[in-house]
Amino acid sequence: MNMTTSVDSVEKRFLVNLSGIIDILSKHLYSGPHVFIRELLQNSTDAISARYNYGESQNNLEGKISITLLPKTLTHSQPQLVIEDNGSGLTEAEIHQFLAVIGESSKKELLNKKAHDYIGQFGIGLLACFMVSNNICLQTRSIKQKDRVFQWQGNPDGTYQLDEIEQQMEIGTRVILTAKTEGEDYFTDASLRHWMQYYASYLPYEITLNTTLQSNVRINPLEPPWHWGSLSKNEFVDRAILIGEKYFRGPFFDTLALKTKAGKVRGLGYIISHATTEHQQKHMIHLKGMRLTKSAQNILPDWAFFVRTIINADDLRPTASREALYEDATLLEAKEELGEQLISYLVNIAENEPNKFQHFVSCHQMALKSLVLDNHYFCLKISPFLKFETNLGSMTLGQYIEKYKNITYVESVDSFRQFAQISGAKQECLINAGYSYCTEILNLYAHLSKIKIEILDPQSLVGQLEETEIDPYQLADFINKAKTAMSEICPNISVKKFQPEQVPSLYISCEKQYFVKSAKINQVESDELWSDIIDTVTKPIESYMFSELCLNANHELITSLIHCKDLSKLQQCLKIIYVQSLLMGHFPLNENEMDILNSGLISMMTTSLTFQDNSYTQH
Incomplete structure (x- = not known):
């Protein structure tokens, strides 16, 4: 009980x-x-x-x-x-x-x-x-x-x-x-x-x-910037710069007035004029005139790390310590309004001050690209002003589309190097989208603007090249000999016609090939543990790799090799051509390929010197 x-x-x-x-x-x-x-x-x-x-x-x-x-x-x-x-x-x-x-x-x-x-x-x-x-x-x-x-x-x-x-x-x-x-x-x-x-x-x-x-x-003789009356643009900038240089490290790319309905936020925005790796935002926040902090981080969208602000809020809530702003719906709404004002500012200078905008891009391109992907309106407005590398020189996306209508790109720098010369010889313009966010921006803009977009990959390159007019039996015989000679290095060999004819060959491969090749080179100098790790990572990839040495039938050296009967000379020449194609594509060379390059150069110089000695003896 x-x-x-x-x-x-x-x-x-x-x-x-x-x-x-x-x-x-x-x-x-x-x-x-x-x-x-x-x-x-x-x-x-x-x-x-x-x-x-x-x-x-x-x-x-x-x-x-x-x-x-x-x-x-x-x-x-x-x-x-x-x-x-x-x-x-x-x-x-x-x-x-x-x-x-x-x-x-x-x-x-x-x-x-x-x-x-x-x-x-x-x-x-x-x-x-x-x-x-x-x-x-x-x-x-x-x-x-x-x-x-x-x-x-x-x-x-x-x-x-x-x-x-x-x-x-x-x-x-x-x-x-x-x-x-x-x-x-x-x-x-x-x-x-x-x-x-x-x-x-x-x-x-x-x-x-x-x-x-x-x-x-x-203590407080100065008029707060959010109480400034109507000023000329020069007066506003002069006053704002004086305040900004006092609290933040200048110089500044530009200044602008900020104002929101949510939270009744007013103040100044400063766009820093240099690239920054500081992704943490630092803002000076006042609440009804009283400073809360000089290092607030939650008043602007995350992508706006290139902006510093001095602002006052009448209707935002402080935390209990009164040293930060309380995260609530009003703050989120104010943050969105401030982000929209920054977007409007960037769109305006892109459309009306292109040189100024390009200077901004050169300083803050990563932040800008991040914003382009985050905001569809901004993507449509700003993407045409972004510059891209092409095989015919640097140009804005707007200039590219105006001239070529559709977008054609490759998604890696190495693929671009393989395509660039061939596309240039055919007067085709190809965008290098191998840098951060480029592929995503091109695809999003094409989707939003209803523009046709095409990606070129290395495996499709061979199919775009012109077939030769060489006798099929003779060509098949040569390819068999070439594959035998290169069986331990690059067994996939083809012969095509392409421009420019000064290029004897192309080494065509996928991104996985470049990664595995670099890893294997590092493996040679690694300890046993690291070597095992590299094997574990690369072996599953190797079965999916693609690589091919494509010989140019328009080049006189390749024409001579097709008729070459000396298999030893054929093998030596093909190995040197292979290494040259790797260098042209900016691929790393392993120890064996370095030996091929060195022995080829020594053989060439020895032959040249022997020829000179014989000529001197005859005279």
């Missing part, structure tokens, strides 16, 4: 170890103690915005925030920081509700109506001050309770004290922090100026710093 002990059911609240929470914020959520500056500036900015939203006219109020550094004195053994604003202030009830409850925010009652006016929405910002101070003293006078001034003092152990004080104070809030020993480095003129400028250069209200060195130093 199971026995259970009944207890009274009582609803209780979780208890929070505030010191533990502060440790988590310091070591895991925030990037460092310096973020307390951002949190204070953010709270002050939101308080001023709240005062406007409570009905205070901007004509009657000029929002201001000041930070004053007080050095050590006889009565204060540690430096102090005083942050003051003329925002909405807090009532007694709001202090209990928002300062004493983690996760509550004084902006929550207005968030549903005017969320875009506020930066902070999480209710944990003030806790960041405990990373540099053991005590937070807050004095406030509320616009809703103008006759009372309150002082709240919070401690990192979770205790706080609230008093009403007899003190003259303007409507707003004052926060007083006393540095703890490990936080003193952040209570200096240099540190405060750096982090205030880092976070607050584009905040909408006047922010000043006061220290023993200088008073009323304006």
